[in-house]
Amino acid sequence: MPRIVDHDQRRREICDVLLDVVADHGIPAVTIRGVARRGGWSTGVISHYFKSRQDLLLGGLRRAAEHLDDYNRKVLTTLEGIAAIEHLLEGSIPIDGRRVALCRIFFFFYNEAMHQEEIKKEIESYLAGWRSSVAKAIRQSQRKGDFPENLDSRQAATDLIGLADGISMHALLDTNAMERIRENSPIRFWLQNLSREAKMKQLSSPLAQ
Amino acid sequence: MPRIVDHDQRRREICDVLLDVVADHGIPAVTIRGVARRGGWSTGVISHYFKSRQDLLLGGLRRAAEHLDDYNRKVLTTLEGIAAIEHLLEGSIPIDGRRVALCRIFFFFYNEAMHQEEIKKEIESYLAGWRSSVAKAIRQSQRKGDFPENLDSRQAATDLIGLADGISMHALLDTNAMERIRENSPIRFWLQNLSREAKMKQLSSPLAQ
Numbered sequence: 001m002p003r004i005v006d007h008d009q010r011r012r013e014i015c016d017v018l019l020d021v022v023a024d025h026g027i028p029a030v031t032i033r034g035v036a037r038r039g040g041w042s043t044g045v046i047s048h049y050f051k052s053r054q055d056l057l058l059g060g061l062r063r064a065a066e067h068l069d070d071y072n073r074k075v076l077t078t079l080e081g082i083a084a085i086e087h088l089l090e091g092s093i094p095i096d097g098r099r100v101a102l103c104r105i106f107f108f109f110y111n112e113a114m115h116q117e118e119i120k121k122e123i124e125s126y127l128a129g130w131r132s133s134v135a136k137a138i139r140q141s142q143r144k145g146d147f148p149e150n151l152d153s154r155q156a157a158t159d160l161i162g163l164a165d166g167i168s169m170h171a172l173l174d175t176n177a178m179e180r181i182r183e184n185s186p187i188r189f190w191l192q193n194l195s196r197e198a199k200m201k202q203l204s205s206p207l208a209q
Numbered sequence: 210m211p212r213i214v215d216h217d218q219r220r221r222e223i224c225d226v227l228l229d230v231v232a233d234h235g236i237p238a239v240t241i242r243g244v245a246r247r248g249g250w251s252t253g254v255i256s257h258y259f260k261s262r263q264d265l266l267l268g269g270l271r272r273a274a275e276h277l278d279d280y281n282r283k284v285l286t287t288l289e290g291i292a293a294i295e296h297l298l299e300g301s302i303p304i305d306g307r308r309v310a311l312c313r314i315f316f317f318f319y320n321e322a323m324h325q326e327e328i329k330k331e332i333e334s335y336l337a338g339w340r341s342s343v344a345k346a347i348r349q350s351q352r353k354g355d356f357p358e359n360l361d362s363r364q365a366a367t368d369l370i371g372l373a374d375g376i377s378m379h380a381l382l383d384t385n386a387m388e389r390i391r392e393n394s395p396i397r398f399w400l401q402n403l404s405r406e407a408k409m410k411q412l413s414s415p416l417a418q
Binding site for chain 2: 026027028104107108110111113114115120123124127128131155158159161162163164165166167169170172173174175176177180184186189190193194
């Protein structure tokens with residue numbers, strides 16, 4: 001009986017092996033031959049799905065976005081409020097190999113997006129999805145009284161995903177910034193800062209007395 | 210009498226023209242020929258100072274860092290406290306052509322730094338300088354009572370430069386993020402958030418009563 005190949009499944013497997021290569025050795029080390037060897041395939045198998053190295057990397061970006069999307073969905077169904085926001089923002093902080101790979105592939109394509117309109121649109125849609133998940137969890141926190149009512153959830157979400165990506169990028173470039181994210185959670189610090197005001201308000205509100 | 214060329218001056222002029230090209234057309238549009246034409250020089254003049262396009266871009270990075278360093282020094286001698294921090298952080302937020310050029314050239318080399326040790330060291334030193342200016346202004350704000358005493362100035366500075374770079378990067382990639390920085394100052398929002406706690410402490414301290 002001929003072996004039936006699930007093409008979507010095979011494509012995902014190849015992209016996951018690519019992400020392993022990126023985690024261990026970085027983007028410049030990626031070759032079609034290297035990914036084939038690591039996955040135990042012939043280079044012909046890879047070329048069947050991806051027409052070039054760049055196309056394979058783009059597959060890796062989309063797979064990374066899929067992983068983050070699954071993760072964010074799981075966070076929103078299992079956690080709530082500030083804990084949810086914290087996890088949504090730390091999904092791509094580079095403190096383990098898997099997340100180092102996500103950062104590397106995203107930042108590589110951020111750079112490509114600066115001068116390629118198609119990639120830019122794709123990155124914009126990923127940022128929009130991330131922002132709207134965070135904004136949703138912020139509104140939930142506001143309903144619970146953990147965040148100030150007058151906080152603009154969309155603006156705060158825009159800033160917080162900027163913070164998360166900025167400290168991740170700096171951590172990959174600078175040992176001081178990497179120490180900071182390894183020793184403490186900067187995300188938690190800024191969220192607590194935002195929530196303290198709401199807590200203070202609660203304490204001073206007539207209803208709380 | 211032969212014309213005497215100040216070589217350092219000429220080098221700076223070339224890099225400033227390069228930054229103008231980057232502001233108007235982006236990194237991919239940079240060519241030695243284009244910079245020469247825009248500056249009114251022969252391509253030979255450029256080649257005398259920069260051996261390749263990449264070398265010229267690196268000159269642009271160093272010139273951008275010089276501009277930011279001058280700017281930061283000026284901020285620290287003319288402003289103090291929270292106003293100083295805000296200006297230090299907004300020196301490279303891409304809301305005008307000059308700052309778009311700074312962002313583009315820095316983010317281009319952030320990407321190069323991911324896999325080139327020499328560039329990484331250079332970027333690390335720029336981030337260290339930026340962080341230490343911000344940390345200095347934070348300590349000043351703490352002495353004035355504008356920020357909580359127990360705030361770790363170095364950690365807060367590390368996070369805040371991450372925030373500034375993260376929102377700048379997103380603004381170049383995403384229209385929603387660009388609107389956010391054009392309409393409001395996210396930096397000011399997060400600084401006020403940080404300071405509100407100190408103000409509340411002051412209000413509730415026995416000395417203030």
